[in-house]
Amino acid sequence: MQDDSSKKMNAATLSVVSNSALVTGKVSIGLLTGSVAILSEGIHSGIDLVAALIAFFSVRESGKPADERHRYGHGKIENISGTVEALLIIVAALWIIYEAADKLRHGAEVGQLGLGLGIMGISAVVNIFVSSKLMHTAKATDSVALEADAMHLRTDVFTSLGVLVGLAAIKLTGISLLDPIAAIGVALLIIKAGVDLTRQAFFPLVDVSLPAEEEQVIVDIIESFSANYLEFHKLRTRKAGPERHIDLHLVVPQELPVRQVHSLCDLIEAEIKRKFPGSHVLIHSEPCEPGQCKDCSPAHQQCPNKSQ
Secondary structure, three states: OOOHHHHHHHHHHHHHHHHHHHHHHHHHHHHHHOOHHHHHHHHHHHHHHHHHHHHHHHHHHHOOOOOOOOOOOOOHHHHHHHHHHHHHHHHHHHHHHHHHHHHHHHOOOOOOHHHHHHHHHHHHHHHHHHHHHHHHHHHHHOOHHHHHHHHHHHHHHHHHHHHHHHHHHHHHHOOOOHHHHHHHHHHHHHHHHHHHHHHHHHHHHHOOOOOHHHHHHHHHHHHOOHHHOOEEEEEEEEEEOOEEEEEEEEEEOOOOOHHHHHHHHHHHHHHHHHHOOOOEEEEEEEEOOOOHHHHOOHHHOOOOOOOO
């Protein structure tokens, strides 16, 4: 059975190979037909290829264990990768808009529409398959780099279909200006995808907390052990690539044996890691203050500091 690292590497390799083939096909046919929409799709796939290469190297590096210089591991490499990919997408979209606007000003001629329709159809089918494979692996391994790559390709599916519709409209109406108009529509979709990806990949770099629903799951797990402690506070969460970092302070009865406190912390950590594999959990235990034990559960009735 493959481990997560092997699954991610295989998916990243598939993305590199498929994007290489699509770039070659789209750019060649775009130049042959004179279609700016097809050429823009070729550039889009070229950016996807760069993104796929970045994802390939990032998943390889992020899977390395912690070392002397990177004591918290290499998980954030995937977030850096995702951010770079997103910015590349936006740059590509702006270039497409520039080229399409030039065609609108000076006119556009598109020939050999059959070839264009064929490459767009093939591109859509290939990217549906590859993006589905990437997204499945990304979800299974919690890889932000692969998820960003999958979202790139899903955007490529819609943009390829958009260009295909535009070319079909030109074939039916003979209006070549529909080609740069379709290219601008493609670019706007790409920009939206780029902005969404930037938010998703960049925020973990500044240690944004885990999503509210994930934090609530963590709180529920901690509270499921509430019969064995007084309270908890200073819960902090963050994410680095596929890794989640969680720390908190746990208040326990003052006279509870250290071994028992340690076992309690181990149980809480194990349950969080079971729910979120790859998590790093740090629990700081604190003794209760005099008078605080009035809030103890019946399990703590032996605490000598319990209020009278």
